[in-house]
Amino acid sequence: MKVYAFPRGGIRYEDTTVPPRTSSVTAFLPGFSVIPLIQHTGPRAFPVVNIGDYVREGMLIGRGQGLGSANIHATAPGRVVNMVSWKTAADINNDALVIRLEGRFEKLGRKEDSFRWEGLSSFEIQRIIADMGIVEMEGVGAPVSDILSAFRSLSEPISMVVRCIFDDPWLAADYVLCKERFQAVLEGAFITARASRANRVIFAVSEQEKDLAGSFRTVQPPGGIEVSTVLVGSRYPQRNRRELEMVLRIYEKKEGLTLGALLILGPATLAAIHDAVKLNKPILDRYVSVGGSAVKNPQVMKVRIGTRIGEVFAECGGFIDKPKRIATGSPLLGWAVVDLDEPIIKTSFAVFALLEKQVGGGPSRGCISCGECRRVCPVGLDPEELYKWAKSSVKTSDETQGRAVECHGCGCCEAVCPSRLPLGKVIQDSALRGN
Ligand code: SF4
Ligand code: SF4
Numbered sequence: 001m002k003v004y005a006f007p008r009g010g011i012r013y014e015d016t017t018v019p020p021r022t023s024s025v026t027a028f029l030p031g032f033s034v035i036p037l038i039q040h041t042g043p044r045a046f047p048v049v050n051i052g053d054y055v056r057e058g059m060l061i062g063r064g065q066g067l068g069s070a071n072i073h074a075t076a077p078g079r080v081v082n083m084v085s086w087k088t089a090a091d092i093n094n095d096a097l098v099i100r101l102e103g104r105f106e107k108l109g110r111k112e113d114s115f116r117w118e119g120l121s122s123f124e125i126q127r128i129i130a131d132m133g134i135v136e137m138e139g140v141g142a143p144v145s146d147i148l149s150a151f152r153s154l155s156e157p158i159s160m161v162v163r164c165i166f167d168d169p170w171l172a173a174d175y176v177l178c179k180e181r182f183q184a185v186l187e188g189a190f191i192t193a194r195a196s197r198a199n200r201v202i203f204a205v206s207e208q209e210k211d212l213a214g215s216f217r218t219v220q221p222p223g224g225i226e227v228s229t230v231l232v233g234s235r236y237p238q239r240n241r242r243e244l245e246m247v248l249r250i251y252e253k254k255e256g257l258t259l260g261a262l263l264i265l266g267p268a269t270l271a272a273i274h275d276a277v278k279l280n281k282p283i284l285d286r287y288v289s290v291g292g293s294a295v296k297n298p299q300v301m302k303v304r305i306g307t308r309i310g311e312v313f314a315e316c317g318g319f320i321d322k323p324k325r326i327a328t329g330s331p332l333l334g335w336a337v338v339d340l341d342e343p344i345i346k347t348s349f350a351v352f353a354l355l356e357k358q359v360g361g362g363p364s365r366g367c368i369s370c371g372e373c374r375r376v377c378p379v380g381l382d383p384e385e386l387y388k389w390a391k392s393s394v395k396t397s398d399e400t401q402g403r404a405v406e407c408h409g410c411g412c413c414e415a416v417c418p419s420r421l422p423l424g425k426v427i428q429d430s431a432l433r434g435n
Pocket of ligand 1: 366367368369370371372373374383384387415416417418419420421423
């Protein structure tokens with residue numbers, strides 16, 4: 001079977017400090033959960049409970065407020081004992097409700113009722129997804145209900161793309177989820193196809209995951225939906241929307257298909273959509289890759305939303321030595337963790353702690369014009385030139401700024417730069433500011 005890969009740039013990204021991709025371990029329930037009111041791209045959810053209130057597992061505690069905002073739910077039963085505020089590394093003020101565990105669980109460990117979705121309209125499915133606060137869990141947390149609205153307003157055909165591309169080793173948790181919750185991911189894809197009125201589901205699987213691709217090839221779709229499996233490259237950043245879309249357009253042309261608009265979602269989001277629509281359950285937990293050179297026993301964990309990051313590391317045996325860098329996401333694109341009391345949220349697909357030797361140590365040096373950054377940029381930009389432009393106090397070229405806007409912040413250039421210059425971040429920040 002042909003493998004479709006984006007044509008230029010990218011890196012083979014390996015990291016021996018990620019957790020093994022064998023199976024997940026369920027983390028202990030936290031005595032106190034810290035549930036932030038921003039776990040999405042838009043405005044803070046409005047709290048609908050007060051300090052002192054008792055909340056049930058899965059109960060609405062924050063109501064989303066418009067575009068980009070999503071409902072927030074209690075992930076364990078208990079008493080609201082506090083509201084805390086902090087500033088994240090992304091300079092966002094966030095508030096969280098602190099819930100002390102008490103009372104009985106209504107979902108955990110009980111047989112779950114399942115509901116048939118086949119008779120629901122696309123609007124009814126979207127309403128359930130909005131009520132349950134489902135967001136894109138592999139990205140910045142765009143509410144899925146907003147995404148569905150945007151796609152349904154299009155007049156062109158729509159193809160739903162299941163993105164099972166593990167080009168970044170820190171996606172170990174997504175891989176394990178795909179294996180352990182295969183049926184949920186699959187049914188989540190068909191539910192989403194119905195909600196968005198897509199008539200085709202494409203399983204885009206990275207080439208080294210042949211066993212997963214084989215499982216998708218045996219799938220029997222519901223009536224009216226065509227399915228296909230496309231093997232794609234595993235060079236980073238193949239899962240990026242731009243690079244994935246590029247290879248799917250090549251596939252479309254070669255196969256003589258009309259794919260139309262591509263609705264791309266990952267396995268964690270699709271499993272959450274399944275749980276919302278079929279089990280009437282909001283996002284209570286998520287799979288997280290926990291690792292890095294500073295962590296004693298890296299592992300993939302199933303963690304309740306609201307568990308403090310410090311507790312997650314403690315369950316992995318704690319630290320070997322004082323970490324130099326702690327962050328969520330992947331080392332190429334991660335956000336710094338300011339305090340170990342910060343919680344796991346809907347979008348925390350990985351948390352890692354790195355020793356100085358893994359961070360690289362030492363300050364950045366000047367550019368030596370080696371050209372490595374140009375070689376790996378998948379967009380074909382010149383990161384050296386753009387970085388110098390971004391750092392310069394006199395901006396003379398509109399053309400250069402136009403190119404800077406094309407940077408999608410994949411971090412490939414930074415990963416290979418021998419002078420350890422923060423290329424991607426500086427270029428993107430400058431392009432966003434417009435200077
Ligand atoms: S990789 Fe770093 S040192 Fe080499 S040309 Fe690019 S910016 Fe300069
Ligand atoms: S971060 Fe931007 S400039 Fe650097 S490789 Fe990626 S797209 Fe190119």
